[in-house]
Amino acid sequence: MNGGVVVGMSGGVDSSVAALLLRQAGGPVAGLFMRNWADDGSGDCRADEDRRDAVAVCGRLGIPIHFRDFSAEYWSGVFEHFIAEYAAGRTPNPDVLCNREIKFAHFLEAAHALGAERIATGHYARIDRHCGRWRLLRASDAGKDQSYFLHQLGQAQLAATAFPLGGLHKREVRELARGAGLPTAAKKDSTGICFIGERDFREFLGRYLPARPGEIRTADGRTIGEHPGVFYFTLGQREGLGLGGVRGFAQAPWYVVGKDVPGNVLVVDQDHDSRWLMSTVIWTAPAHWIAGAPPATRFECSAQARYRQQAEPCAVAVDDGGRLEVRFAGPQRAVTPGQSLVLYDGEVCLGGAVIERTDAPAPGGVGAAGKLAA
Structure with missing residues (x-):
């Protein structure tokens, strides 16, 4: 060319x-x-x-x-x-x-x-x-x-x-x-992670991370089931827990609210908006800025912690190493370490960073939802 x-x-x-x-x-x-x-x-x-x-x-x-x-x-x-x-x-x-x-x-x-x-x-x-x-x-x-x-x-x-x-x-x-008569005009949009496609995610991940069964516990420490591996689950997840009716508990869905990786324990709760999932402060790895630098060391903007989430107002502080402390005006549900926090000024994307931890409380004393052990 x-x-x-x-x-x-x-x-x-x-x-x-x-x-x-x-x-x-x-x-x-x-x-x-x-x-x-x-x-x-x-x-x-x-x-x-x-x-x-x-x-x-x-x-x-x-x-x-x-x-x-x-x-x-x-x-x-x-x-x-x-x-x-x-x-x-x-x-x-x-x-x-x-x-x-x-x-x-x-x-x-x-x-x-x-x-x-x-x-x-x-x-x-x-x-x-x-x-x-x-x-x-x-x-x-x-x-x-x-x-x-x-x-x-x-x-x-x-x-x-x-x-x-x-x-x-x-x-x-x-x-x-x-x-234009393009042969892809009616082709279904691809979904999911590009290298996984439509296949079963847990089966795929299991090829590289073998199952390691452990206990499923409630936020107050009661064991109610067994999981195949904490790494198969993410905060706020409802599907795939294998928990039907549990004696002594209401007939309601269960949600992942915490993961203790060293202890191999998955923590669950029946409240969709469980307090163990809610945070207002997020700390991140060093951020990337599309303009090459942040607009200031302290500024206000909006941010979203996952794709398709509504961007929410927040206050951002940038430390000397480029890490962010982001304080939201209201509580955020299931903010997950490893995901990206992306910042916006109106329709302009400023940049973003990988989430490291949040101020979500620690369920059952087995590791905070926002402070997962490596």
């Missing part, structure tokens, strides 16, 4: 329409299909199907398509961290790491090697330039906004990236795909 843009083709409708829009805008356009997960023999990998769809879309659009295998880089840059975090009792977010390490690092390098100036993806987010700096903005479609997963991007990456779908709603994307 001589300039132009390379589109990351996933085989889905979003990347297909991103390529369509760039093709219609003129200028050199090519597609690139990334293989990020090696076939593990389970029969659940959709990579071959997705590759065929990506080829078909590029053929329909009349643009060339390239292929790169990043599975080794994915294993070392994303998956090893994913397993280590689960083993420590935390709940990581591999999609954030995948964007930082693969899609906006190795993919960007591959595009530049092909002679392209920029890359594009089917993410729902927007980019603009304000006062000499690039900004990451929420998508127009609030229900599909993916800026949460992109908060680790920096100035160089944003300068070389386009998000053609940022101003569109999902229904418009489907309509454009149908109108």
